Amino acid sequence: MNFESKFSVTVNRIKSNIIRELLKTATAEGIISFGGGIPDPETFPIKKLSEISNEVIMNEYKIALQYGSTEGDPELRKQYIRLLEKYEDITCLDEENLMITTGSQQALFIIGTVFLDEDSYCAVSKPIYLGAGSAFNQRNPNYISIPLEKDGMNLDILEKELKKLDEEGKIDKFKFVYTVSNFHNPAGITLTLEKRKRLIELAEKYDFIIIEDDPYGALRFEGEKMPSIFKLNKGERVILLNTFSKVLSPGLRIGVIVGNKELIKKMVLAKQGMDLCSSTLTQRITARFMEKYDLFEEIQPTIKLYKEKKDKFMESLEKYLGDLEEVDWVRPEGGLFSWITLPEGFDTMEMFEIAKEKKIIYIPGETFYVDEPERNTMRVSFCLPSFEDLEEGSKRLRATIEEYAKKKGLPLKIK
Amino acid sequence: MNFESKFSVTVNRIKSNIIRELLKTATAEGIISFGGGIPDPETFPIKKLSEISNEVIMNEYKIALQYGSTEGDPELRKQYIRLLEKYEDITCLDEENLMITTGSQQALFIIGTVFLDEDSYCAVSKPIYLGAGSAFNQRNPNYISIPLEKDGMNLDILEKELKKLDEEGKIDKFKFVYTVSNFHNPAGITLTLEKRKRLIELAEKYDFIIIEDDPYGALRFEGEKMPSIFKLNKGERVILLNTFSKVLSPGLRIGVIVGNKELIKKMVLAKQGMDLCSSTLTQRITARFMEKYDLFEEIQPTIKLYKEKKDKFMESLEKYLGDLEEVDWVRPEGGLFSWITLPEGFDTMEMFEIAKEKKIIYIPGETFYVDEPERNTMRVSFCLPSFEDLEEGSKRLRATIEEYAKKKGLPLKIK
Numbered sequence: 001m002n003f004e005s006k007f008s009v010t011v012n013r014i015k016s017n018i019i020r021e022l023l024k025t026a027t028a029e030g031i032i033s034f035g036g037g038i039p040d041p042e043t044f045p046i047k048k049l050s051e052i053s054n055e056v057i058m059n060e061y062k063i064a065l066q067y068g069s070t071e072g073d074p075e076l077r078k079q080y081i082r083l084l085e086k087y088e089d090i091t092c093l094d095e096e097n098l099m100i101t102t103g104s105q106q107a108l109f110i111i112g113t114v115f116l117d118e119d120s121y122c123a124v125s126k127p128i129y130l131g132a133g134s135a136f137n138q139r140n141p142n143y144i145s146i147p148l149e150k151d152g153m154n155l156d157i158l159e160k161e162l163k164k165l166d167e168e169g170k171i172d173k174f175k176f177v178y179t180v181s182n183f184h185n186p187a188g189i190t191l192t193l194e195k196r197k198r199l200i201e202l203a204e205k206y207d208f209i210i211i212e213d214d215p216y217g218a219l220r221f222e223g224e225k226m227p228s229i230f231k232l233n234k235g236e237r238v239i240l241l242n243t244f245s246k247v248l249s250p251g252l253r254i255g256v257i258v259g260n261k262e263l264i265k266k267m268v269l270a271k272q273g274m275d276l277c278s279s280t281l282t283q284r285i286t287a288r289f290m291e292k293y294d295l296f297e298e299i300q301p302t303i304k305l306y307k308e309k310k311d312k313f314m315e316s317l318e319k320y321l322g323d324l325e326e327v328d329w330v331r332p333e334g335g336l337f338s339w340i341t342l343p344e345g346f347d348t349m350e351m352f353e354i355a356k357e358k359k360i361i362y363i364p365g366e367t368f369y370v371d372e373p374e375r376n377t378m379r380v381s382f383c384l385p386s387f388e389d390l391e392e393g394s395k396r397l398r399a400t401i402e403e404y405a406k407k408k409g410l411p412l413k414i415k
Numbered sequence: 416m417n418f419e420s421k422f423s424v425t426v427n428r429i430k431s432n433i434i435r436e437l438l439k440t441a442t443a444e445g446i447i448s449f450g451g452g453i454p455d456p457e458t459f460p461i462k463k464l465s466e467i468s469n470e471v472i473m474n475e476y477k478i479a480l481q482y483g484s485t486e487g488d489p490e491l492r493k494q495y496i497r498l499l500e501k502y503e504d505i506t507c508l509d510e511e512n513l514m515i516t517t518g519s520q521q522a523l524f525i526i527g528t529v530f531l532d533e534d535s536y537c538a539v540s541k542p543i544y545l546g547a548g549s550a551f552n553q554r555n556p557n558y559i560s561i562p563l564e565k566d567g568m569n570l571d572i573l574e575k576e577l578k579k580l581d582e583e584g585k586i587d588k589f590k591f592v593y594t595v596s597n598f599h600n601p602a603g604i605t606l607t608l609e610k611r612k613r614l615i616e617l618a619e620k621y622d623f624i625i626i627e628d629d630p631y632g633a634l635r636f637e638g639e640k641m642p643s644i645f646k647l648n649k650g651e652r653v654i655l656l657n658t659f660s661k662v663l664s665p666g667l668r669i670g671v672i673v674g675n676k677e678l679i680k681k682m683v684l685a686k687q688g689m690d691l692c693s694s695t696l697t698q699r700i701t702a703r704f705m706e707k708y709d710l711f712e713e714i715q716p717t718i719k720l721y722k723e724k725k726d727k728f729m730e731s732l733e734k735y736l737g738d739l740e741e742v743d744w745v746r747p748e749g750g751l752f753s754w755i756t757l758p759e760g761f762d763t764m765e766m767f768e769i770a771k772e773k774k775i776i777y778i779p780g781e782t783f784y785v786d787e788p789e790r791n792t793m794r795v796s797f798c799l800p801s802f803e804d805l806e807e808g809s810k811r812l813r814a815t816i817e818e819y820a821k822k823k824g825l826p827l828k829i830k
Contacts, residue, residue, distance in 0.1 A: 001652045011529045014684045041477040050472040057465040062456040065666035102517050102690040109689045112424045130798055134688035176423055237416045249480035251695035269429045273549035274524045277515040279694045280666035
């Protein structure tokens, strides 16, 4: 049978995940990878999780092995409210302000479904978190792509674009701004307090919603913790997304959406047709873990480890790339990523072949754009490689850049 | 903020789940419920699951607590292929013919996304499984609703409709027939071998796909096991959906799609944006359970229990409704449901208020239609109530019917 004619327009629009394809081709012995954005499995609290899962299955099977509500486990929502109170000073939430999702990816997909039609507009950062792109793309909206600066989205450009939409009479089709507020994936950047406040002002002026995605906020190594946009706006027009993937385990597939009750209600309706409910077993395990242990106390060793790796990585990049003109990188205060920019004319996707030969892997930046990409950028993660590999990998990166420059006849200026 | 203008056309189309709303209002003390379609939690193998989950977390945490592939756990796919070989005599499948989903609901949602646009057609049974309706509705397709008879879909009507579409030049917009082949939810009906074969013939003639949803097939109490449509067609144009919710535990949220590799590839692309992957923990637990135990041997006691309950229920219905003219019900050979039809003029949704007073709950049939509903039908499940409650509930049902008939001045003829 020829299936081509049977596929929907929507699915024919979906492109294969380039990161996945790239990583598949890069599996040679001895390779050092800055590619992954996944936590170190040695940081998972396996003994505690195993004990809790035993208790949950034996004593709470009537709930933990049964169908659950689409909104999510009430116990988990209760625990999460407690955590937001304690660590984010967000108060006055009740269970109806929260829903549980199958990982943050589903939260993004639900956001797309609930707000976007083909004639809708939304603003996203440039570069954008790939998962958000793939979730929103299924709705085929119009993107307004806003460049990231060292202190977050360029809000002057955002305001200009909003003004333009307003003048064109299309502002009612503008639904939301999507932002990763802390330690952005892929760019490692954090939105400053000043910009957070200004973003809220813009949202009020142009009447839009802010989607604040914060998977990395708990992984701050240094610098001052910032209030969430959600907190600053008292949750009025901000939807906060979070996940347990970076602070407990991705395999549980637990995400959280926090927002206005009316919005949560709509999102629950959307999720119902998507998967009825997330795993009641992993939800209850997470709830009991949070009840018994202080999630953020538990990850202090992880944060310490990541900070040391980040310091080592920054030091290595300085050592091997520091003398190059027009080469720069983000020095993150938390999270898993830095973002390297090479001189104009470099194409990191093309350069990837040389990198593979030199046994060093990064993610070419061009994968993180919903429109015209910048080709001289790359995402690099420091959380999985060993300290030695962070140094050796940086050295290989220098060699890769040099060989590519030579091959393409690009000037590589020394400071 | 007024959110109304921000919602998508898609989400504004989603109606709240009526079953959920009904069951919420029906929580009084002493109520007997034929409403649920959920397994008896006492049938969950908690000791075995707890042991396995312990082993999986302690020994396989690098996989079971980490992100996994969108296709699903290779170990689980391997085990499922083994099961299909052993119990369904389906051979020649490899891992690329399978993907794992977050419950069967996600499988249905993916099917909708991959095949349906707003100008697409698909045929579904009348009544339809509610979850399929809510998944497909998000795509807003054109439905061709085919009445169920005691031996399955009325294929004469299906053929007539297909012919009509063909004549109108729209047959290329016809994507699939969706059918629950064994012990239909809500109707309890099984598609006969003859009709299975004829459905395949029609699919070949009019070039469409068959979606065979089989969550209940393993729960056969009596009668002869039938080859799946997938098996009969060698999987060429049939996509088989299954789930562990009825044979192991719904809380794991594990469904399976089996089909042509080209189709699976597209479905994996769609799932990626939806939730990246299903819980790697519950997938690996399921895989190890299947490796260590024979899933179908394990559920024999459950099947025996359900059969006894079904027998008791059929006996009770005969006792309390058997003398009524124009009242009939489905005598299922497996699964969880029967379907009662009352005389013309009865409205089971309206009657629900009286039922609540008499402390008996069923699901009004009108919830199971994507177009014009029949109002004199109801879904009744026998798997959760005790033997005493199956009898007492049937008695209350009779009293409900009598009181409603009296109130509405409807004749209630005795045979």
